[in-house]
Amino acid sequence: MSDFRLRKSEKLCDDICIAKLFTTGKTIKDYPLFVHYLEVEQEDEALKVLFSIPKKKIKSAVKRNLLKRRIRESYRLNKQDIRLLFEQRKSTLLFSLVWSSKEILPYKEIEKKIIAILARLSGMHEKNIR
Numbered sequence: 001m002s003d004f005r006l007r008k009s010e011k012l013c014d015d016i017c018i019a020k021l022f023t024t025g026k027t028i029k030d031y032p033l034f035v036h037y038l039e040v041e042q043e044d045e046a047l048k049v050l051f052s053i054p055k056k057k058i059k060s061a062v063k064r065n066l067l068k069r070r071i072r073e074s075y076r077l078n079k080q081d082i083r084l085l086f087e088q089r090k091s092t093l094l095f096s097l098v099w100s101s102k103e104i105l106p107y108k109e110i111e112k113k114i115i116a117i118l119a120r121l122s123g124m125h126e127k128n129i130r
Contacts, residue, residue, distance in 0.1 A: 006076045012050040012094055021050075021094045030117050032101030033071075037121060038094045046086035047079060050096035057102050067104060071097055074111040075118075082122040093121070 012018060017040075025038035051071050053064040075097070086093050097117075105113075 004076060004080075006072060007045075010045050010047060010049060012048040012096065017048070017094055018050065018096075021096060025094070028117065028120060029100075030113055030120070032099060032103075032105065033113055033117060034096075034098040034100050035117055035121070036096045036098070039125065040092050040094060042090050043092040046083050046092060048092060048094045049075065050094075051075075052096060053099045057099060058104070063104055067099055067110075070105075070107050070110045071099070071114065074107065074114040078111070078115050078118055082118050085122050085125060089125070093125070095121070 012021070020040075021036055021038045025036045028035040028037070051068050053067050053071075055064070058064045058067065082093070097114075
């Protein structure tokens, strides 16, 4: 059975790694999410992720927390394929999911976007394997 947990070690918390991600990483735009990503050498986890809902876009803390919960949950349930890819490559993918819309989408739409983003990321890095 697959591990569907989102552990503390999978969350991107290190200020140096975050700064490196935003300065040297690449960006994917898939409205309403911006994805910044960077592949680094193997760390303790295959994936490290950062979730961000800017206060400038969503003023209410309750709504920001709702969006964060929805994004985290859809990521948690759909990360298995890309995690296996990076475990095989023996590298780590650092990435952030940043909300860029002023509206709050339902969970199903957010999940479709997350699935599309993860498929796009894994497709781009699968090409580099061969």
